[in-house]
Amino acid sequence: MDTPVAPQIAIPAAGSTAAAEPYLTVERVTKRFGAFVALDDVSLTVGRGEFVCFLGPSGCGKTTLLRAIAGLDPQDEGRIVQAGRDISALPPSARDFGIVFQSYALFPNMTVSANIGYGLVSLGRKRNEIEARVRELLALVGLADQAWKYPAQLSGGQQQRVALVRAIAMDPGLLLLDEPLSALDALVRAHLREEIKALQRRLGITTIMVTHDQEEALSIADRVVVMNRGRIEQVGPPDAVYRHPETLFVAGFVGRMNALPGVVGERGTIRVGEVRIAADAGNHLTPGTPVQICLRPEDLLPDDGTHAGTRLTATVRGIEYLGSIARAALDAQGLPLVVEVQDTALRRLQLRPGAAIEVVVPPDRVLLFPRDA
Known part of the structure; x- marks a missing residue:
């Protein structure tokens, strides 16, 4: 595998330290698919309540890292610790996260309410408790009047809002977003990313979002993790990544140059x-x-x-x-x-x-x- 570009000369990065209270720690994680190394000795710390974006081109490893954290594609080497618990070998069902996919993955034969309450039903929660939680979440994203519709009756933006609140219905400690806005048109995407950021701030939930969109990452993240060829090139606040790129790859990928x-x-x-x-x-x-x-x-x-x-x-x-x-x-x-x-x-x-x-x-x-x- 090619070695990443050497650090930039004479201009240090600014603000690249993680939040004071670590919530998620990725330690020397490696993932291979046959001879292809998708993740190459990756280490990262995410602070509690932080919004972090994994940014990079197709094939850089950002989605693989997200899926390793979720347990959907377990790592071959290294370990992952969440809230002090080693989750490296746990199946997805035993991990504490909610996830939103690019495709929304809503159940087409269920109403909006049923989709949101599905996880709560599987946990055996009481009916009145589920109904109250669903109403609360629908109101939170402005869809209170859409409760009895089916996914096919909603716009793409509305479907993504449903997928988002379904992911947080069970109050997970970690929210994972896998390119959740890429299927939407530009205006809806810009509006919805503002909503996601506001919702994350309101709930205080630790969030990781995968995106290849530079503007999206810079506008929404507390810190941006720029990835290339299975490695992390730079981690830092959006302004530091943009103004003080540490490698030639970051300089060329983030913004125009x-x-x-x-x-x-x-x-x-x-x-x-x-x-x-x-x-x-x-x-x-x-x-x-x-x-x-x-x-x-x-x-x-x-x-x-x-x-x-x-x-x-x-x-x-x-x-x-x-x-x-x-x-x-x-x-x-x-x-x-x-x-x-x-x-x-x-x-x-x-x-x-x-x-x-x-x-x-x-x-x-x-x-x-x-x-x-």
Whole structure:
């Protein structure tokens, strides 16, 4: 298996420690499917009441890790401890969790009420107790008037709300969400993730959600766990993962990034082609060191005379209009760069293909990563 990219040079991660009171501990977990290593010596701690997102591309191991925690795909090595109890060898039925799948997995021949109360019935709870709990949960997600409908009579968003409250009906200590919003359209998805976060905060339930959607993870999680090739690349609060990526993979996967090969020059400059770019992160690096220089599109600033940094003369090659923002592809003295500006700036600068623009590269916004020569 390939070794993850080496840590970023000179810029430490911020806020990557776990919550003070551990609730779930994953210790050196490995999972294989034949010769394929899906999880490679993974360790992680989740705090009580924390909302954690597993983020990564398809095949990175995020769903396998969730299923190992649930006992649906038990690990081959390592152990998992929940609330001080070693659950490593326990079957799913003996673990304390509720789970919501991408497909909702509602019983089509049962009403909404019956779906939500199913687990309580199996526990032998009294009928009036079950009915009261179902009413409480339906009111909690605004579906009190849908109790006697069947899943096929509900919208996708309504079905997902039912699946969510069914998962928490028995007051589990841990809520597991396996890409629960990916089948919904963009507007419903954005609204429902706000509801999920509000519900999690209200109940205080420790929650782990798997997603491949960066915006979803950054907007909803207390901490994001970025995974790649069966390993954890970085763990931290959303802003730390975005602003201080620890590896080149994280820098490229979380958000958009301009990435170019360069070589460290004198006095903290980086040579990229025929251009020299000032970078604070390069001040303590040996001249001649090969690096990958990374810069967020929003950190490449149109020059208005107020910003310090490396100034580049550029020509607009194309514009991607996205409503409130626009991304302009530039040829900046031979460097292919993308700048992201607000719609108001787009109109003020009169950016269009073929237009000339001066941009500034702030030295404190330049990220540097190791690169093979």
